[in-house]
Amino acid sequence: MSRIGKKFINLPEQIETSIDGSDIKIQGPKGKLIYTLPECIKIIESNRTLQLRKTNNNNKTQALYGLSRTVVNNMVTGVSNGFSKQLEIHGVGYRCQMDGNDLVLNVGYSHPIVIKPENSISIKVENNNLITVVGINKELVGQTAAKIRSIRPPEPYKGKGIRYHKEIIKRKVGKAGK
Structure with a gap:
């Protein structure tokens, strides 16, 4: 069970996100980054936070769950601070x-x-x-x-x-x- 994947990603005020299916686009003062999530991971945005969810519960999904959350969090940090x-x-x-x-x-x-x-x-x-x-x-x-x-x-x-x-x-x- 991934403890990292369960954590929420807090979005600072200057960050804008747009989710299009499995693509997530994050834009901030330093630039813009795009990432395509695996099919087995879904992302949910609600009041300035992002959360990742698994669609099924097999080993491959479990391995990609924490990784995907870390990549998206690094994108948020990168476009805000670098x-x-x-x-x-x-x-x-x-x-x-x-x-x-x-x-x-x-x-x-x-x-x-x-x-x-x-x-x-x-x-x-x-x-x-x-x-x-x-x-x-x-x-x-x-x-x-x-x-x-x-x-x-x-x-x-x-x-x-x-x-x-x-x-x-x-x-x-x-x-x-x-």
Whole structure:
């Protein structure tokens, strides 16, 4: 039994919703998001709250119940506040800069790496070593941040690489000399 799926989703004043069959459209000050619910989940709107209901009670429906509620709640949060992830670059000579909308990374390869963000994602750079990924879609923000991190993940010996802000890297002891 999903405890998350049973919870109500409270809608702030500036959020507008429209439900068309299994499609839900949520619009707010930051933008607009659309999501198609599975056939086994129905959504009900009443006095500034949303609630999800299951149409049948099998394992697949149960698995999608809490997921659908979380996705819709993230949509409401995204169009009202937005999401952001920060990444840090550690290493001698490692740096990043913006070239228009593109992120250019110099992280120890023989050539610079260029990352083109999605349309709804914006990337900001501070001090040549702090990257902030901002957007209204939580999934796209996390996916873009993971894509940037995967270019040069932090290594355990010196800690060089791209890591999430305040991520702790377990360091290993190097080779013992004789």
